[in-house]
Amino acid sequence: MEKKKNEMKIEFDARSENEGFARVAVAAFMSSLDPTLEEIADVKTAVSEAVTNSIIHGYEEQEGKVYIVCEMTGDVLQVSVEDQGKGIPDIEKAMEPLYTTKPEMDRSGMGFSFMEAFMDHLEVASEVGKGTRIEMWKKIGTTPWLGEEE
Amino acid sequence: MEEDFKVIENYLMVRMPEELDHHKSVAIRETADRMILREDVKNIVFDFEDTRFMDSSGIGVIMGRYKTIHCLGGQVFAIHADGQIKRILRMSGLKGIIEVLD
Numbered sequence: 001m002e003k004k005k006n007e008m009k010i011e012f013d014a015r016s017e018n019e020g021f022a023r024v025a026v027a028a029f030m031s032s033l034d035p036t037l038e039e040i041a042d043v044k045t046a047v048s049e050a051v052t053n054s055i056i057h058g059y060e061e062q063e064g065k066v067y068i069v070c071e072m073t074g075d076v077l078q079v080s081v082e083d084q085g086k087g088i089p090d091i092e093k094a095m096e097p098l099y100t101t102k103p104e105m106d107r108s109g110m111g112f113s114f115m116e117a118f119m120d121h122l123e124v125a126s127e128v129g130k131g132t133r134i135e136m137w138k139k140i141g142t143t144p145w146l147g148e149e150e
Numbered sequence: 151m152e153e154d155f156k157v158i159e160n161y162l163m164v165r166m167p168e169e170l171d172h173h174k175s176v177a178i179r180e181t182a183d184r185m186i187l188r189e190d191v192k193n194i195v196f197d198f199e200d201t202r203f204m205d206s207s208g209i210g211v212i213m214g215r216y217k218t219i220h221c222l223g224g225q226v227f228a229i230h231a232d233g234q235i236k237r238i239l240r241m242s243g244l245k246g247i248i249e250v251l252d
Contacts (some may be wrong), residue, residue, distance in 0.1 A: 016176070044203060048203075
């Protein structure tokens with residue numbers, strides 16, 4: 001009863017015009033899990049938040065690369081969004097709802113709250129001066145076992 | 151971009167883009183603030199008719215304008231929001247401070 005695995009990786013410049021590409025790429029990749037429209041919206045929002053964080057906070061809108069790795073194991077989607085930016089000094093603080101280091105840019109401070117709300121599980125690893133990796137998991141589909149293969 | 155902004159009496163009408171993320175929010179913020187200063191604007195109406203995606207950057211845009219409009223004694227409205235957009239508005243707590251109309 002080994003679950004099928006499927007993986008993809010993308011790497012792109014940390015530019016705001018790539019935010020749309022990143023979330024659409026992940027949404028397209030997960031389509032084989034037959035997600036509902038709501039699940040697609042959830043994943044797109046979470047990916048958008050993570051990528052935006054890398055661009056605005058990780059690289060502070062300077063040059064850099066963002067790396068996304070997606071893995072599907074059975075009906076679970078795992079997405080990791082990674083940058084080699086400046087890192088988060090206090091992860092707990094960064095994850096507090098409404099906390100933002102960039103209020104002058106009208107950041108709402110809800111990025112992490114949305115990632116947590118829209119995905120099933122979230123892990124953040126960060127090192128100052130090295131970068132940040134966000135890993136998120138979500139079980140896709142409420143299809144009964146009859147609909148599953150193997 | 152400018153054609154998405156219209157002042158009718160003292161209402162600034164903003165037609166939101168199809169995808170409202172950080173990339174799109176920068177220009178909306180700047181144009182809206184310029185028009186609030188330049189024209190006789192008291193209230194803002196954000197029209198989500200075309201919008202199919204919004205993340206927390208959109209919340210930031212609305213929140214930031216709300217602060218200004220609130221100081222002017224005006225109101226902020228969101229119209230034509232679909233289910234997804236309404237969900238984001240509700241989760242952010244914005245639904246309690248702005249008027250969400252159908």
